[in-house]
Amino acid sequence: MHKGHTWERVITAIPYLWLFLFFLLPFAIILKISLADPVIAQPPFTPMFDEQGNLSVSFDSFIFLLTDKLYAITYFKSVMLAASATMLCLLLGFPMAYGIARSEPTTRSILLLLIVLPFWISFLLRVYAWMGLLNNYGVINNMLMWIGAIDQPIQFMYTDFAMLIGMTYSYLPFMVLPLYATLERMDLDLVDAAQDLGATRTGAFWDITWPLARPGVIAGCLLVFIPAMGEYVIPYLLGGGESLLIGRVLFDEFFVARDWPLASSVAIVLLLILVVPIMLLQRYQARDAENA
């Protein structure tokens, strides 16, 4: 009994240790750097305690971040793009997940395989492939010109539209899989029962299927929104040089400007932008569970 207890503790401690080592500790380091001043040295920021042992903390980076409009615009644009991609993934992913969950078991496993199949190819290659499709003389433009729908190629590349397509395409499986998991678990009798009690097909969907799928919707949205928010490769390849998203800015501040304190504060604000809505969502869910 006692022995079992210690083992239980060790096992539950592992994830906490993991989070401490690979999340909390790096976060503390980033926080510390964000409160320093940049210097041309190795490392490129001032130490937290000077030679006399006095605490030297500077909020300059954060103040700069808040006063320079560029950052606000970049954050806003990143949120909007990530949110649009999330919405698009939900709109496309829900019917897909629903269809898979309601299909015959044999077709279901094939369909699930097809959802996961793109992961067998490198993410970078798949984004590159979109360049080939969206180019001025790429597959889509050539096709449209060939059927005579347009006579000038449409500028897809290096637009927000291209980034949106790239993100939606890349993160769609992260929406479909959690949605599928919740929809597949659902008892189909519930929908029949709602219809039996007077609900139309659409009525039964909104009364029963949708609320019961909500945990999957929330999980899917977070799984898409969070990585889309900090996305670096897609804006870089499909968005071109002018599209400034927060992932790009972060990279540039670290490696081009070598302003580590500013880059760190950009990262911390990004984290706050992500954490606050997640916490709100969780509170909403907890309250939902109590009330309903």
Next chain:
Amino acid sequence: MIEAANPDSFIRIRGVSKHFGDFVAVDDINLDIQKGELFAILGGSGCGKSTLLRMLAGFEEPTSGTMEIDGVDVTRQAPYERPVNMMFQSYAIFPHMNVEKNIAYGLRKERVAANEVDERVSDVIRLVQLDDFRARKPDQLSGGQRQRVALARALIKQPKVLLLDEPLAALDKKLREHTQFELMNIQDELGITFIVVTHDQEEAMTLSTRIAVMDRGRFLQVGPPKEIYEYPKSRFVADFIGTINTFEGRVTSAGDETISVDCPDVGVEVRALCTEDVKVGQDVCVAVRPEKIFISREEPEEDEGVRVRGIVDDLGYLGNLSLYRIHLETGRMIQVSRQNRRRSHKRFVEWDDKVWLSWRPRSAMIIQGDD
């Protein structure tokens, strides 16, 4: 019998079939049910009984045939248009709503005024005795309570017909017996026509006014429980309902009321009451229920019935009854049951005891045909 049924019956099912690809789930069913009846459809799994029920609810469309409820053809009506509600085997209670909201759902969909909803919900909650559980979530309820929620939710819309899919299957034995009678009381009180689908013959027998025994998409026999049990028309029905001993034989003489059948398995000529048209030389099946066979140590008095000798092969004590398997001299095994009327430590007979079995001509039934 079905064709001769009352033309203005409450539920009329005419030539209803359902095909799934090549598979015929329901095969040309005709059925008339009267208002206020408690009708049971009894059959094994895959016999088509659930498909028939789902067609009545509107979840499946018949491949052919028509269904009328109270004079209205509902064959092509959507589930939400029908004056029918269903209690699902899984209960299908909405997990994200509490008891009250589950029960009120049907009225909300009908856009009944809020105060009337409250009133009717309270009434039906009282009816199924769930007053203390109004605000509970489904996962905080026991199996029996969930069953009541499902029943209340289906009853609140005052349907013309209530469909019950294996209503008691998920309950333990004690609760089943209790709930069984409760269901009958509720049905009696509200006068709603009940159609119960079940694989459990005991459930069908105790609940219903009439039973349809179903196999491979067809009704084999429709009638009151007693008729199904005592006068089965086929071997399948006789076998499906309760236990029965059946013996093949050939008719040796046929009088007005009794016939004699030569059954090699029994070893003697069996006399049986038979009002049906049976000819001498015809092959028939004689069937006797275990409780209709007397078991005794001494030779029973001479009468018109059957008397044979055997050896006790096995016995089982069930408390109220004892079951015996008796080995006849012909090698045939016969099942006999006997009520334990007397309180005693000693057993009435022991293993390998020599005993006499006897039954009256009235107790044996004659089944013609192969199915």
